[in-house]
Amino acid sequence: MTASPLLAVRDLRVLIGGRHILHGVDLDVAPQGVTALLGRNGAGKTTTVRGVLGLVPRTGSVLLDGEETVGLPTHTLVRRGIGYAPEDRGIFAGLTVAENLRLAERRGADGPAYGLVHELFPELKRREKQSAGTLSGGQQQMVAIGRTLLNGNRLIIADEPTKGLAPKVVTEVAQVLERAAEAVPVLLVEQNLAVVRRLARHCVVLADGRTAHQGEADGLLGDAEATRRLLGVGRGPLAPFTAEADS
Numbered sequence: 001m002t003a004s005p006l007l008a009v010r011d012l013r014v015l016i017g018g019r020h021i022l023h024g025v026d027l028d029v030a031p032q033g034v035t036a037l038l039g040r041n042g043a044g045k046t047t048t049v050r051g052v053l054g055l056v057p058r059t060g061s062v063l064l065d066g067e068e069t070v071g072l073p074t075h076t077l078v079r080r081g082i083g084y085a086p087e088d089r090g091i092f093a094g095l096t097v098a099e100n101l102r103l104a105e106r107r108g109a110d111g112p113a114y115g116l117v118h119e120l121f122p123e124l125k126r127r128e129k130q131s132a133g134t135l136s137g138g139q140q141q142m143v144a145i146g147r148t149l150l151n152g153n154r155l156i157i158a159d160e161p162t163k164g165l166a167p168k169v170v171t172e173v174a175q176v177l178e179r180a181a182e183a184v185p186v187l188l189v190e191q192n193l194a195v196v197r198r199l200a201r202h203c204v205v206l207a208d209g210r211t212a213h214q215g216e217a218d219g220l221l222g223d224a225e226a227t228r229r230l231l232g233v234g235r236g237p238l239a240p241f242t243a244e245a246d247s
């Protein structure tokens with residue numbers, strides 16, 4: 001990565017219930033586009049994201065635009081411009097689409113960016129009165145990502161946004177992320193390598209709570225031996241290369 005990273009994580013360590021979950025994660029998030037965070041199940045991807053956000057106790061260094069954030073509470077990090085779309089989407093099922101978005105509004109100089117959100121996700125405008133619990137998985141994902149775009153964030157972190165979705169919906173969510181990343185850099189936790197190939201320029205691979213690889217996504221995905229060794233592709237259910245998502 002030639003330009004300075006937007007987010008620079010160094011020696012991130014997390015200890016939960018006396019167990020070391022992360023043993024020293026290093027990762028850089030590029031100042032533009034999508035940086036993918038990869039690794040087998042249990043490698044520590046979600047814990048890394050939670051560590052970055054201060055949702056679990058952590059040590060090490062996390063620089064956002066050169067400023068240290070370890071030691072800051074999560075709400076301060078959110079105000080500094082990190083938007084988070086968690087793995088479980090964090091949708092309020094009993095509220096409408098519009099109410100879910102409204103709850104995410106932060107007071108800011110420019111006000112909430114509904115124009116951008118509705119331009120990227122016209123479906124959210126059409127369904128604004130629909131109860132979010134009745135949305136499809138892909139539509140709920142749009143609400144989760146839409147919320148991160150409302151507030152002029154500097155970085156969006158999306159944790160496995162395509163997980164559990166049908167191939168056609170995976171393609172839709174990938175398109176949405178691609179467009180979102182034109183507006184705001186994205187750190188994308190993802191197991192579907194077709195989505196990574198389509199969206200990410202840079203990637204970081206974790207293994208056993210450590211950084212095992214960091215570099216250009218094309219380089220890793222073009223190296224069959226490395227993807228097998230680092231990600232187990234070809235030997236397990238990881239990363240289906242769906243024709244739809246690959247097109």
Ligand SMILES: Nc1ncnc2c1ncn2[C@@H]1O[C@H](COP(=O)(O)OP(=O)(O)OP(=O)(O)O)[C@@H](O)[C@H]1O
Nearest residue numbers: 016017019021039040041042043044045046047048
């Ligand atoms: N609160 C916790 N208490 C105890 N162990 C935990 C906790 N959170 C995570 N772990 C363990 O830490 C390891 C890393 O979990 P994490 O969820 O970060 O992995 P992941 O790479 O995101 O996995 P997946 O791809 O399956 O979502 C796992 O072995 C998990 O069981």
